[in-house]
Amino acid sequence: DIQMTQSPSSLSASVGDRVTFTCRASQSIGSYLNWYQQKPGKAPKLLIYAASSLQSGVPSRFSGSGSGTDFTLTVSSLQPEDFATYYCQQSYSTPRTFGQGTKLEIK
Amino acid sequence: EVQLVQSGAEVKKPGESLKISCKTSGYSFTNYWIGWVRQMPGKGLEWMGIFYPGDSDTRYSPSFRGQVTISVDKSISTAYLQWSSLKTSDTAMYYCAREATTSRQQLDYWGQGTLVTVSS
Numbered sequence: 061d062i063q064m065t066q067s068p069s070s071l072s073a074s075v076g077d078r079v080t081f082t083c084r085a086s087q088s089i090g091s092y093l094n095w096y097q098q099k100p101g102k103a104p105k106l107l108i109y110a111a112s113s114l115q116s117g118v119p120s121r122f123s124g125s126g127s128g129t130d131f132t133l134t135v136s137s138l139q140p141e142d143f144a145t146y147y148c149q150q151s152y153s154t155p156r157t158f159g160q161g162t163k164l165e166i167k
Numbered sequence: 168e169v170q171l172v173q174s175g176a177e178v179k180k181p182g183e184s185l186k187i188s189c190k191t192s193g194y195s196f197t198n199y200w201i202g203w204v205r206q207m208p209g210k211g212l213e214w215m216g217i218f219y220p221g222d223s224d225t226r227y228s229p230s231f232r233g234q235v236t237i238s239v240d241k242s243i244s245t246a247y248l249q250w251s252s253l254k255t256s257d258t259a260m261y262y263c264a265r266e267a268t269t270s271r272q273q274l275d276y277w278g279q280g281t282l283v284t285v286s287s
Contacts (some may be wrong), residue, residue, distance in 0.1 A: 061229070103262055103280055104204075104212065115264040124269075129176035147212050151272035155228035156202075158212040 062086050063152050066159035073138055081133040081162045083148035088128045090121040092152035095124055097163075099144045107146075108133060120144045138164075169193040171263055171278035179253050179282045187281045188248040189263030196244035197221045199265035202274065203237060203248045207259045217266060218246060253285045 063086035073079050083093065095108040106115045108124035111131055121136040135142055143166050148159040174188040189201070202217035216227040218237045225237055236249040246263055259279050264274040 094271065096274070098212075103277040104264075104274075105277070106273055106275050109267070110271040113270065115273075115275070127285075132268070137214045145211075149212075149214070149274070154217070154226040155230075156214040156217075156272075158204075158214060161211045 061155055062089060062153060062157055064148055064150055064157050064159040066146075066162050068149055068162060069160065070163040070165060072165050074167045075138050075140055077138045079135050079138060079164065081146050081148075083126075083131045083133070083154075083159050085131075085150055089150045089152035091127050092150055093126065093131045094149045094151060095122075096147045096149065097142075097144045098147065104147065110120075122136045140166075157164075169265065169276045170263065171276055173261075173263060173278040173281045176282040176284070178286070181253055181255055181285055181287055183253050183285075184249070184251050185253055185283065186247050187261060189246040189278050190246075191244045191246070191265070194265070196239075197241060199268055200272070201230060201239070201246045201268055202264055203235075203246075204262045204264060204274075205259045205278075206230075206262065215248070215261075222244075225239045244277065253283075255285050255287070257283060 065084045067082045091111040093111045096104040098104040112124045114148045145161045151153045197220045200217045203215040205213045215231045220239045239246045263274045263278040267275045
């Protein structure tokens with residue numbers, strides 16, 4: 061199985077900050093990397109697919125980059141509604157696997 | 168509009184069986200993989216498996232193979248997740264999600280979740 065490792069596990073930031081989340085795969089997955097946002101009590105929501113493609117309806121302050129084994133999700137200017145947990149997921153092979161998540165908290 | 172609507176919360180005892188559902192609409196059910204994701208209380212997302220209604224191809228995570236069964240009823244565009252003998256450790260929120268066929272098989276639409284509580 062491909063292991064996905066996210067860092068950090070938690071992050072404190074303020075409204076307006078630029079933040080970056082990191083995700084590393086245990087083997088090369090090309091661009092088969094997706095990012096999801098989950099708020100408490102809600103289902104996850106797709107933000108970024110194919111490493112850098114913005115899902116329809118997602119604000120342009122979210123962006124993704126990377127290929128192979130190392131990937132990043134960046135939020136250019138945090139808004140109050142962005143405080144949530146973020147997960148990466150590889151869809152290169154089955155079993156698909158998620159990272160353990162990064163919880164973004166308000167500083 | 169694509170929608171995935173899951174069945175309601177369940178409270179069961181250890182050893183009981185359970186089948187939860189995910190009714191889909193707004194797209195061609197047989198042309199997309201549909202999967203299940205577990206989230207234990209306070210924990211992260213775990214991919215359980217996916218099913219392709221077009222040919223009944225099923226892929227399970229090794230962690231869940233033999234523990235659950237994924238099935239569908241194509242006539243009503245509904246997917247199911249089933250347990251034959253629940254354990255307390257099955258207590259979790261379970262989400263169904265559609266896997267996109269274009270691009271990178273991302274989970275583009277999700278159900279609202281079904282909370283399963285197993286307690287004696």
